[in-house]
Amino acid sequence: MVDLPPATRLAGPVDTATYGEYRVPDTPGPLLRFTGRITGDGEFTPGPQRYHVYGGWFCPWSHRVAITRSLAGLDDVVSMSYVDGERDGRGWAFREQYGPDPVNGFTFLRQAYEAGEEGFEAHVSVPALWDRVHARLVSNDSHTIGIDLATRFRHLATPLVDTYPAHLRDRIEELDRWLGPTVNHGTGAATTGTGPARAALLEAFEQLDDRLSRTRYLLGDALTEADIRLWVTLVRYDVGANAARAINPGLHVYPHLWSYARDLYTIPAFRDTTDFATFSHPGATLPDWSAPADR
Incomplete structure (x- = not known):
């Protein structure tokens, strides 16, 4: 985690006059650029406090992951934080209402994407699953993030509900x-x-x-x-x-x-x-x- 005072880890106000409205980039390749999976023996293996979910309260796809995370008993195993609900052309940001990024001290979520792909120019979306060990994103595919949270951590937490039997x-x-x-x-x-x-x-x-x-x-x-x-x-x-x-x-x-x-x-x-x-x-x-x- 970047050791910076909280005030320096918050983005400034939304400024569409300067940066324009956010547009989903028309770039080659899939919209969901990060599609890693948590497995028992691969690059991304389950571990306590290894993973962090970047989410948005406004977003139904993030909401899915948040519900699954809770039902899987992972509130103390996989951390989660939220971006601000408004954005300009720079994309989702961390502002005062929901606080700074608690993992990396990023001011914009784009920085998490750029950590895994230098010069990243594709769509910056939530939810996004971050791996603390490799210091990069695992996935921004809500479908598979939800499945992995529901199934891969049962040796670390007792699920309240098995949502993917x-x-x-x-x-x-x-x-x-x-x-x-x-x-x-x-x-x-x-x-x-x-x-x-x-x-x-x-x-x-x-x-x-x-x-x-x-x-x-x-x-x-x-x-x-x-x-x-x-x-x-x-x-x-x-x-x-x-x-x-x-x-x-x-x-x-x-x-x-x-x-x-x-x-x-x-x-x-x-x-x-x-x-x-x-x-x-x-x-x-x-x-x-x-x-x-x-x-």
Whole structure:
């Protein structure tokens, strides 16, 4: 860790007049440039306090990882900190609200990316998994970060919930192939008129509502990564993409889906990693997430 006074490890205010708006770079190669995995015998092996997650309270993909980390019992094994919720052309930064980078003293998250790729010019995103041993990023792929946190540290921590059990992994990924494009990525597109994205999203909600009328979680009685992946979109729906009720009257029109979402919110790993203020549109009406779920 860089030994600098906290005040010198904070970025200045967002300055779009000088640096412009952040744009996802149109550079060759994959959007997710770092795709390392934690394994038992590879370059990145599990160890206590070896890894750190750089996240963003506003980001659903970071939210997934934060929930999994907590359910896996890793709060004291894998550390996590948060970038500021606003950015300019320089990308995500560490500012006063969430404090300095506790691992490296970076002022901008881009510096973590540059540690692994000199002159890095691709997309700087959260979540990003940092390895203290090699002093570089392991991955910025939320999908595999979540899986690795759920499965690779059980000799170091007792999970509260096994969110990626071996016998359900194929079904979890099968659901993701449906809900990923239709719901997680489809809500934004669904706000524009009555096109196919909106129809597909509402049809998915109807199917989920029917499914959840017969089972507590997506895959029966087991809370899994499938529920985490869906929930981070549901919790943002009525204060984000559907804040103006441009898609439908609200999540409440699907009573079983809405009750399921509130039921998950009662779990500390979900509730304590949620800050509505960081992702709600201005003027959005927050539904009553504390209403009894009756499940």
